[in-house]
């Protein structure tokens with residue numbers, strides 16, 4: 455592989471322009487040779503901004519059809535930033551075309567699609583990596599290291615969640631249509647926090663899942679404001695999900711996520727219970743990662759994860775890691791098996807909510 459990774463972007467919407475593009479503009483070991491979006495103007499705008507910020511004489515090529523992009527000569531990898539249902543379709547096509555793939559979360563909208571992605575990466579011997587940006591928060595890295603040093607002891611239970619009081623997508627968004635998104639806040643926000651918790655816990659194998667989901671606000675206008683005139687509401691995903699996951703090693707994880715819920719305030723939280731120390735990051739800790747325990751004399755202690763100056767933005771850090779894996783042989787911190795386990799959990803929560811049963815994986 456060349457020393458400069460040649461990449462193309464598929465999907466030039468909010469996350470690409472807000473978090474991926476600023477990273478690529480700063481990176482010297484990646485060259486974006488093409489931008490693709492079904493809305494051509496969006497691809498053109500991103501390509502122009504990239505060329506301007508990089509000081510390039512030529513604006514990268516622009517496409518509407520991803521199939522033309524994955525056939526480009528000299529391309530090493532693509533970055534998929536499209537609506538969720540397209541992740542697996544585009545990833546499999548690109549892997550089969552001999553490309554490496556970086557893809558936004560969630561990995562896929564169903565277990566069968568996630569299996570296809572994993573199989574395509576294996577049969578083509580290519581790297582498939584899905585965005586896990588929360589692992590790249592400085593506080594996550596601090597806690598991960600402390601866990602690996604054995605300071606927390608055995609981690610046997612966790613809680614995680616992302617509660618929004620009113621924070622769903624606007625009316626009419628693909629995020630609210632199950633056929634395109636695969637689900638609501640569980641697949642949108644839950645995927646971040648479940649992954650963070652499981653990664654910190656050492657990626658234990660999930661064995662059973664129980665969950666409930668609710669859709670109370672999306673269609674009556676009280677959660678998202680009045681429907682614009684003439685617009686038909688299509689909100690066939692949950693706005694709240696609660697779940698409980700058991701792992702093979704006996705540990706458990708409690709999950710709570712919402713786009714709309716009558717709670718005191720928005721909160722993004724993770725809590726781990728270890729035999730030597732517990733960890734907590736939420737509104738009560740002012741967003742700081744705190745560790746709690748008792749010393750040999752039985753006295754309480756607490757430790758605050760140190761602040762890091764000039765922290766690399768988490769999405770950029772994840773993309774830099776993808777480039778490092780391909781260019782420098784760095785060991786990947788994400789493997790497709792983790793993605794498959796993630797989608798198994800998400801799908802089982804939806805199934806459990808539908809049937810009322812605990813789902814064995």
Ligand SMILES: NC(=O)c1ccc[n+]([C@@H]2O[C@H](COP(=O)([O-])OP(=O)(O)OC[C@H]3O[C@@H](n4cnc5c(N)ncnc54)[C@H](O)[C@@H]3O)[C@@H](O)[C@H]2O)c1
Pocket residue numbers: 464465466467468469470490491492493496518520535536537538540558559560585587642
């Ligand atoms: N990691 C994170 O923090 C984070 C945050 C937000 C969104 N995301 C994920 O990023 C993805 C995109 O989300 P977004 O908020 O940017 O959505 P968005 O709707 O703003 O952008 C999606 C873009 O894909 C384009 N598109 C649709 N079909 C296409 C196709 N066939 N070929 C090429 N382009 C196509 C759309 O025109 C649009 O510009 C989603 O999977 C979402 O879950 C991740």
